[in-house]
Amino acid sequence: xxxxxxxxxxxxxxxxxxxxxxxxxxxxxxxxxxxxxxxxxxxxxxxxxxxxxxxxxxxxxxxxxxxxxxxxxxxxxxxxxxxxxxxxxxxxxxxxxxxxxxxxxxxxxxxxxxxxxxxxxxxxxxxxxxxxxxxxxxxxxxxxxxxxxxxxxxxxxxxxxxxxxxxxxxxxxxxxxxxxxxxxxxxxxxxxxxxxxxxxxxxxxxxxxxxxxxxxxxxxxxxxxxxxxxxxxxxxxxxxxxxxxxxxxxxxxxxxxxxxxxxxxxxxxxxxxxxxxxxxxxxxxxxxxxxxxxxxxxxxxxxxxxxxxxxxxxxxxxxxxxxxxxxxxxxxxxxxxxxxxxxxxxxxxxxxxxxxxxxxxxxxxxxxxxxxxxxxxxxxxxxxxxxxxxxxxxxxxxxxxxxxxxxxxxxxxxxx
Amino acid sequence: xxxxxxxxxxxxxxxxxxxxxxxxxxxxxxxxxxxxxxxxxxxxxxxxxxxxxxxxxxxxxxxxxxxxxxxxxxxxxxxxxxxxxxxxxxxxxxxxxxxxxxxxxxxxxxxxxxxxxxxxxxxxxxxxxxxxxxxxxxxxxxxxxxxxxxxxxxxxxxxxxxxxxxxxxxxxxxxxxxxxxxxxxxxxxxxxxxxxxxxxxxxxxxxxxxxxxxxxxxxxxxxxxxxxxxxxxxxxxxxxxxxxxxxxxxxxxxxxxxxxxxxxxxxxxxxxxxxxxxxxxxxxxxxxxxxxxxxxxxxxxxxxxxxxxxxxxx
Ligand SMILES: Nc1ncnc2c1ncn2[C@@H]1O[C@H](COP(=O)(O)OP(=O)(O)OP(=O)(O)O)[C@@H](O)[C@H]1O
Ligand SMILES: [Mg+2]
Numbered sequence: 001x002x003x004x005x006x007x008x009x010x011x012x013x014x015x016x017x018x019x020x021x022x023x024x025x026x027x028x029x030x031x032x033x034x035x036x037x038x039x040x041x042x043x044x045x046x047x048x049x050x051x052x053x054x055x056x057x058x059x060x061x062x063x064x065x066x067x068x069x070x071x072x073x074x075x076x077x078x079x080x081x082x083x084x085x086x087x088x089x090x091x092x093x094x095x096x097x098x099x100x101x102x103x104x105x106x107x108x109x110x111x112x113x114x115x116x117x118x119x120x121x122x123x124x125x126x127x128x129x130x131x132x133x134x135x136x137x138x139x140x141x142x143x144x145x146x147x148x149x150x151x152x153x154x155x156x157x158x159x160x161x162x163x164x165x166x167x168x169x170x171x172x173x174x175x176x177x178x179x180x181x182x183x184x185x186x187x188x189x190x191x192x193x194x195x196x197x198x199x200x201x202x203x204x205x206x207x208x209x210x211x212x213x214x215x216x217x218x219x220x221x222x223x224x225x226x227x228x229x230x231x232x233x234x235x236x237x238x239x240x241x242x243x244x245x246x247x248x249x250x251x252x253x254x255x256x257x258x259x260x261x262x263x264x265x266x267x268x269x270x271x272x273x274x275x276x277x278x279x280x281x282x283x284x285x286x287x288x289x290x291x292x293x294x295x296x297x298x299x300x301x302x303x304x305x306x307x308x309x310x311x312x313x314x315x316x317x318x319x320x321x322x323x324x325x326x327x328x329x330x331x332x333x334x335x336x337x338x339x340x341x342x343x344x345x346x347x348x349x350x351x352x353x354x355x356x357x358x359x360x361x362x363x364x365x366x367x368x369x370x371x372x373x374x375x376x377x378x379x380x381x382x383x384x385x386x387x388x389x390x391x392x393x394x395x396x397x398x399x400x401x402x403x404x405x406x407x408x409x410x411x412x413x414x415x416x
Numbered sequence: 417x418x419x420x421x422x423x424x425x426x427x428x429x430x431x432x433x434x435x436x437x438x439x440x441x442x443x444x445x446x447x448x449x450x451x452x453x454x455x456x457x458x459x460x461x462x463x464x465x466x467x468x469x470x471x472x473x474x475x476x477x478x479x480x481x482x483x484x485x486x487x488x489x490x491x492x493x494x495x496x497x498x499x500x501x502x503x504x505x506x507x508x509x510x511x512x513x514x515x516x517x518x519x520x521x522x523x524x525x526x527x528x529x530x531x532x533x534x535x536x537x538x539x540x541x542x543x544x545x546x547x548x549x550x551x552x553x554x555x556x557x558x559x560x561x562x563x564x565x566x567x568x569x570x571x572x573x574x575x576x577x578x579x580x581x582x583x584x585x586x587x588x589x590x591x592x593x594x595x596x597x598x599x600x601x602x603x604x605x606x607x608x609x610x611x612x613x614x615x616x617x618x619x620x621x622x623x624x625x626x627x628x629x630x631x632x633x634x635x636x637x638x639x640x641x642x643x644x645x646x647x648x649x650x651x652x653x654x655x656x657x658x659x660x661x662x663x664x665x666x667x668x669x670x671x672x673x674x675x676x677x678x679x680x681x682x683x684x685x686x687x688x689x690x691x692x693x694x695x696x697x698x699x700x701x702x703x704x705x706x707x708x709x710x711x712x713x714x715x716x717x718x719x720x721x722x723x724x725x726x727x728x729x730x
Contacts (some may be wrong), residue, residue: 002519006519010505010508013507014507018507102475249501250499250501253464255520258492258517258521259521260492260520322643338591379512
């Protein structure tokens with residue numbers, strides 16, 4: 001065990017002493033997060049990483065605020081981001097979400113406007129009504145966006161109602177509350193997590209299927225985990241390369257003639273790559289939290305996602321080693337895998353907006369599971385919400401390790 | 417004396433290539449045994465199989481009573497291996513390398529620290545111990561490469577051509593350290609293609625060529641095999657020795673194995689003094705200027721020449 005740790009630690013030292021490696025492990029993901037985040041975040045919503053989110057609206061209210069919400073989601077400003085559908089009853093809207101045809105359903109109840117806007121003749125408001133947000137648990141990011149926009153809008157309404165004591169209906173009618181403003185505000189609120197409906201007790205949301213609360217949609221928050229996971233794939237293929245590199249440079253044969261078993265050597269190598277990956281992820285998460293002011297969510301749950309995502313990634317790394325013959329082959333396959341998995345797994349844009357087969361295929365990547373877990377956590381999700389993804393990642397890693405070991409045994413990595 | 421290593425009919429093939437072709441020999445506790453052979457003879461392959469890196473295709477070897485086929489771990493604890501190619505982590509310092517490799521040989525704590533310091537002293541790198549290996553000269557790297565193999569005080573050490581590609585001074589230091597290690601009781605298996613090194617160091621020598629062990633014994637036993645042969649070495653200018661001269665030398669009575677390199681022609685012969693005057697006469701006849709002529713007693717080079725008809729080095 002001591003020797004496994006010894007080899008593992010040596011691996012970590014070498015990885016963090018390699019300057020080119022450090023650039024790719026740490027600097028590149030940070031710069032790309034910043035670069036892509038700024039591009040998508042500030043220029044144009046249409047190039048946002050999330051687009052065309054299908055949302056079902058049920059307007060049972062049919063009064064000013066209900067109509068204004070529908071208008072907001074259908075507005076030109078949100079044209080690229082949202083893909084709203086109107087249905088007439090709540091049950092079929094929920095069914096669409098259950099069937100994964102929509103990321104979320106918004107059900108605006110009868111009398112919602114009345115519960116907020118005082119009756120012009122009596123001056124009294126109707127009984128409290130709540131909008132129901134029925135969110136799709138497999139599309140946490142999109143559902144969070146929907147929620148943020150809604151919260152933003154309702155926040156405007158609330159502000160208008162309390163501070164100016166004018167009719168919100170009038171505000172909307174006069175165009176003082178622009179649907180676009182609501183969306184803008186939504187994005188801002190997303191950046192400062194936790195500011196949401198808690199500030200607006202009169203308006204409450206009901207969420208049916210997920211327990212995620214305040215939404216965290218902003219481009220940096222989306223890019224940071226995506227890039228971290230993508231460059232994690234670099235790290236694991238670098239680790240894979242090192243075993244073949246050591247073979248060529250004689251240090252592996254030298255280990256082979258030291259009193260060590262093959263499993264100890266392999267175990268030490270894998271441990272080293274694993275530790276390197278974990279450290280890399282933690283540094284990236286810590287640095288982006290500080291530099292970009294991102295809230296990643298509950299630290300322990302984050303750690304759990306990191307530990308399992310790196311496990312799955314190392315599984316892929318060892319599979320490459322099992323099939324490649326030279327360090328440069330590993331590097332090539334590794335880079336190809338890094339990019340493919342990055343695109344497929346949603347490191348650049350959300351897979352939620354892609355066709356079903358794409359989403360299913362994306363599940364072979366640690367990236368997809370990792371990104372969905374991280375966005376769930378950033379949106380305030382709990383350990384329970386990410387457990388399925390954690391198990392998926394662990395199972396993925398386990399299966400890949402078994403395949404790799406069988407192949408390595410058969411091919412004999414160490415015997416000529 | 418006890419044998420620490422016994423090799424029986426050892427064969428190693430790489431696919432169709434037979435690198436080691438059924439060799440047998442033994443090494444006694446406390447001796448320096450050299451495997452002498454040209455490039456590609458099978459020296460490294462032999463060491464790789466004996467050190468349990470590669471499995472033998474056939475045959476077996478016992479080291480300290482353990483079989484290389486079955487008791488790899490026990491053997492690995494007992495032996496030290498100094499590979500022909502440098503096997504170090506370039507991005508770690510000499511001290512870090514030694515610590516790492518020492519821990520792989522079950523050294524830890526204070527004992528490890530003491531050994532690392534001793535080895536650094538021994539290879540003369542205490543001052544530069546904390547510099548990365550990649551900043552070292554070739555000779556310094558070689559010294560660390562050797563030091564790593566000595567950390568755990570192996571009973572038997574395999575040194576595979578440790579002097580290849582280094583300057584004369586480092587080479588001298590390495591040869592001396594081999595002798596002093598041996599004086600401290602370490603048994604050494606040393607491979608080389610330098611006849612002089614084998615001659616200087618070894619108690620016994622095995623000559624290996626094309627995977628076959630073609631001769632085995634003490635140096636005097638080996639030279640006896642050649643009989644009373646001596647070698648006449650003619651030093652000539654590069655262009656001063658036409659083919660005709662060589663061809664005519666070959667047919668002189670008593671001349672065997674005429675070998676020509678850039679500046680010299682060596683003639684293997686039972687009676688060098690009798691051959692001398694016809695050689696001089698021939699060179700006069702062809703108007704060839706001889707710079708000098710040496711008469712050499714038989715050495716390992718002669719033995720190799722005698723057995724294979726080729727020179728050890730090309
Ligand atoms: N991994 C390998 N695969 C195939 N053939 C090999 C391999 N290693 C060595 N050989 C072949 O086996 C033969 C013996 O090689 P080996 O390296 O043992 O010789 P050597 O005596 O150590 O030579 P040198 O003085 O050049 O180090 C050579 O013909 C070589 O080409
Ligand atoms: Mg060799």
